Amino acid sequence: MAKLERQITGNFDAVLEKIHRAVMDSGVSANFEDGSDWSSWGVRCAVRVYERYSAIGGNRVSMNVTLVGEGDRLFLSAITSGGSQAIFFKINTWGEDAFLDCLRDLDL
Numbered sequence: 001m002a003k004l005e006r007q008i009t010g011n012f013d014a015v016l017e018k019i020h021r022a023v024m025d026s027g028v029s030a031n032f033e034d035g036s037d038w039s040s041w042g043v044r045c046a047v048r049v050y051e052r053y054s055a056i057g058g059n060r061v062s063m064n065v066t067l068v069g070e071g072d073r074l075f076l077s078a079i080t081s082g083g084s085q086a087i088f089f090k091i092n093t094w095g096e097d098a099f100l101d102c103l104r105d106l107d108l
Contacts, residue, residue, distance in 0.1 A: 002079070007074070007075055011072065019065060019067065019076070023103070026052065030051075030052040033049040034048075034049050035048045035049065042070055043069070044067075045066065045067070050062065054098060061082050063099050063100070066078075080095075080097075
């Protein structure tokens with residue numbers, strides 16, 4: 001598992017689209033699996049789940065992206081999983097870290 005969390009400022013829809021584009025452009029095998037949107041009392045929350053093949057790890061890796069916002073105050077949480085090849089413990093997390101790089105390098 002690898003995790004990235006940031007507090008940022010910006011337009012919720014524009015940031016969400018920028019994140020989506022960055023993930024989808026991160027590799028030819030990147031897929032948008034599903035998403036969920038919720039809002040109430042001026043607070044918005046978007047959850048997105050992505051998956052891609054990791055050539056580095058030789059397996060598929062998923063990433064859950066959550067964006068929460070109130071006005072232009074936003075919180076981003078991205079967590080990857082599934083990059084290990086072992087049965088009882090993780091021995092290979094390169095693919096998980098590499099998948100997160102598309103968001104680490106993004107100017108938000």
